[in-house]
Amino acid sequence: MTSDSAAPDPADPVFISYRQKDGTGVATELAWLLRAAGIPVWRDRDDLPPGDTEARLKQAIAAGISGGVLVTTPDVVNSRVVKTLEAPQLLELHRDHEVFALGIINSVKTDDGGTDYDAPDRLLEIRPGTLSGVDQQSAERDGLLALIRSLVWHRIASLRKRIETTDQTFHLSLQTRNTPQVYDRTGDELDIRLMPSDHERLPSADGLRDLKDTIGLLPDAVTRSGAHRLRVAGGAHLSVAFAVGAALPSSRIGHMDVIDQQGATWSSDGEARFITQTQVQIADQGGEPSAITAGRPSVAVYVDLLPQLSDTAFTRYIEDHRPFLAAWRHLTSASGTLLDPTDAGLIAADVAAHIRALSNDNSNAEVHLLLRCPFPLALLIGRLTNTLRVVVHEWDDSDPIDGEDYRARYVPTMRLRTSARSGVIEDVLLPDAS
Structure with a gap:
């Protein structure tokens, strides 16, 4: 041959x-x-x-x-x-x-x-x-x-010329739920695929550890390519989408487009900032200024941007963690309707500004982030959280392993430190399926 x-x-x-x-x-x-x-x-x-x-x-x-x-x-x-x-x-x-x-x-x-x-x-x-x-x-x-x-x-070196002579856009595909196979590839510069999970809701802990060990390559891959824009397509658990966004901060590459499953484009080219025409509102907030803590204080932010009401898991989280939270905030969409992808940059900037302000107002607290939003926004919010420490959670409504509380819950998945040189994922918190 x-x-x-x-x-x-x-x-x-x-x-x-x-x-x-x-x-x-x-x-x-x-x-x-x-x-x-x-x-x-x-x-x-x-x-x-x-x-x-x-x-x-x-x-x-x-x-x-x-x-x-x-x-x-x-x-x-x-x-x-x-x-x-x-x-x-x-x-x-x-x-x-x-x-x-x-x-x-x-x-x-x-x-x-x-x-x-x-x-x-x-x-x-x-x-x-x-x-x-x-x-x-x-x-x-x-x-x-x-x-x-x-x-x-x-x-990336081999693809650099292709990027330079086309639209100077780095194409990235992301999937965490599909079973990876060679025919799943897209022809993009990178196709990130994680080990599928046996759990009906949560990602694979082994897959997250693989991502932890490799995600540090991603920002350098994008900048080495010579691209001026980043285009992300696919679908993923929201914690993974946020982590990938955090690995690609706006300070490294200015413009990000995210293509959702219906083909709509959600874009961002700004920084975290409060928007004059408010995109999100504080539906509820609270906290314990004297919260029990050993070391850095903790705050929680529930980013709840879908029009249907679903507060059970967040309510349970506050019940379980109230004594340990210096402050918490429940953010909802100001419109109360389905989000318009053309507003994505403004929404992401407004949400990120709330997250950053709550952390800053509480001695640079670690943020426990509960996401209920479209996949593209998890990426776009993540890229605006540079320098923050974040524990990102996943929603889970599977039957409990023990106990009689069948309410949905938020499960800590990863601890992120967005300025870490070795990669944004500091720890995988999700336990093995066993």
Whole structure:
């Protein structure tokens, strides 16, 4: 098999080559981290019917791949498919096309416990030194993340010219509820996909941890692309949408368009500020100035922008947390009707100003944020909260694991620190499904 002469499309997926017997765990972790970072993945277990293992690379190349990762494990020496089909073909693509990214994840250890960097050539039965120029990382979490960082930078560098010669817009797709598959890709610069959850309402805690470890790449990816605008499409849990927005503050890229599921555009190009023509109003507020606290005080903001009344979960939250809140505020739409997407920038600015003011008025308090709003607004509000500390919550009306209180509730999902250099997600608070 020889590689096609046409250059690969850098927006296409990355192919993962591995030995199922001892490489499945590493390949699975790598695949989910790549998806969380925005790189689509071509992997046999997700994208081929049973029995088509030997055809996987042929089908992937026909569909289009932008790179490959050779997962080198001790038993790969016994894989005819990897040694004689996949590794040679991926190497040929890498040699023939500068845009084709190739990396190695190596789980083989030396006698002293270090990574055996000679193992890939030896186990794949390739001339010694052939893979010496390929980015090779260990199979530990830090090694996986180091390789993903390289693949993201390579992808963005390869797409920069396309962005410059079109509309100078960075296109980002975001989904947390779909089951990711190679055919779910959009052709955008990045397609962020998280591990689906077994819970009927809440996101996957493992998926959030993958996002925590990769979201720090996102703002640099956008700015490295040379884009002047950002366009986001898809759908996600509101806590994830807010976190992605917070990772892309207006100080990094001025204009953001968010496309909702009906194709309407919600845009923002401003900063947090109170709007003369009020967009949101304070429906209720309160607090305990002497609230019980150890360290930084806490406040809560309920952003309730849908026209139908649904206060049960918020009421329960205040009942459970009142002694610990220095202040709380319930914000609703000033219009009381369905929101107009053309007002999105003003709405987001007004909401963010209320959030910032409540925190500032209470000694830079940590904000517990309860969102009930359209997906685009969660993103647009998030990008205007730079420097704030926020615990973002998800709504959950599933049956309780214990107790007899069947009311809907808000569950803390992530702690965000929007100015953190390593990424906005400081902690994942959502417990594992078990």
